Amino acid sequence: MNNKKYTYPSVLTIAGFDGSGGAGIQADMKTISALGCYATSALTALPVQNTTGVKSIFSIPEQVVGDQIETILEDIFPNAVKIGMIHTSKLVSTVVNVLKKYPSLPIVFDPVMVATSGDKLIEDKTIQSIIEQLFPLASVITPNLDEAEILADMKIENVEQMKIAGKKIMELGCQSVLLKGGHLKTEKLTSLYFLPNGTIESFEFQKFQTNNTHGSGCTLSSAIASYLAQEKDLLEAVSLAQNYIHQAIENGKDVAIGKGNGPVNHFFNPQKLIKNELDR
Template sequence: MNNKKYTYPSVLTIAGFDGSGGAGIQADIKTISALGCYATSALTALPVQNTTGVKSIFSIPEKVVGEQIETILEDIKPDAIKIGMVHTSKLVKTITKKLSHSPNLPIVFDPVMVATSGDHLIDKETIEIIIQELFPIANVITPNLDEAAILADMKIENVEEMKIAGKKIMELGCQSVLLKGGHLKTEKLTSLYFLPDGRIESFEFSKYETNNTHGSGCTLSSAIASYLAQRKSLLKAVSLGQNYIHQAIFYGKDVAIGNGNGPVNHFFNPQKLIKNEMDS
């Protein structure tokens, strides 16, 4: 007898590994769980890293990544998908092919190109394939300023240049872009969200004196995906996601974990898994 009466909003993260626990698939799972959703995952790469930087990167065979995604999708249908580290063109094509069988799922793409430590994590020749294949299917992409500078092919040193860069990135075929301004040398942290209808929403937050921001981009994109899984609108999910990472940084800013860029506090206010009634 089947007594199952409810399910949880589910988020699939397709991302790389971080053995130090602050970024990548580990940060995604922590974030998704802390926001009351059920996390599933597919591993794309195995970087050997800690809080001080990336030592090396070992690839996961494309066939294995594809089988991971296919196996999850046939059993636990996600309500949203977060895509993180995708560092080869073959991997991009594998992911987009597998996701083509499950259209209309909200997708958040964090174009992981540069780590917090400054290490480059992506092959240059892959960028063009990412633009062609992943940008069109993602509901929102979340580049930081280093990544945006690569995509827009320009220096970004102030908010006005952020606006120019964001518009350039939108012209690459994006549905919407959240351009994160955490690297600007300003008193306030400013992010700009370029919406599908052409509007630009500005978000401002206080800056904290801390180097505990390892995995902040992974955490933010996973938070947005979690809110999309809860059926929030794009703008609402982006707003709530930024509030979440802002507080996660605040509550983790004074913690000593590792000798480099420490993690944020994903569990500053953990939520119970959200129950969604099943259709009878």
């Protein structure tokens, strides 16, 4: 051990499975790796899915999930954590009970409730557990408009309604919220970032004519975690991650993978693993 000089910024992803490789824990690990960080993982669920949709979901026992997280934390302690699919109340409690021991650990939570295909991925009774337990723990949450409509209990059809919904979600106990506007029927994609100090940052991007956006939410949230692991502040991490997912969609928009919603191109510009010198 004494002759080792470097380590890598590491990101732990706690998320569900996607055998088609475009979303979930697979998308997270691709993203973390492409951005120069070391990826570790804990599996929360086994959805049976491909690019056309989710066929069924098999649960992982809560103790197994908790043991996975504890085992990684005691050996490869992460610089940031990304949380994705947490689909039962018991699982929420399991994850929170482990992570709340580390209050300074940056956590990005993507409240996965609805898949790109429109399939609902979460039990209704779990939503309140997520709000009460996970929202206060997360440095930033990243709902899409479908998820934001559930959380804010309102329809969202324009940017002004996004602002109202984002403020409502912040009032649920969030530290910060990135509200993704990709589902709006507008020429440009607008996302709003609600900061802890009450300000709102707006991000606008060109929209692409493509259905290759499978796993884009997973990719964005794990990109934010990767930049936080590199010691970027929240606003810079959110900004850099949005640029990353925009380019990943652009570089994958014309690729044929699967018969449904295809994946983004996680490796359009892969980075070498970042070397951090070990403290002596």
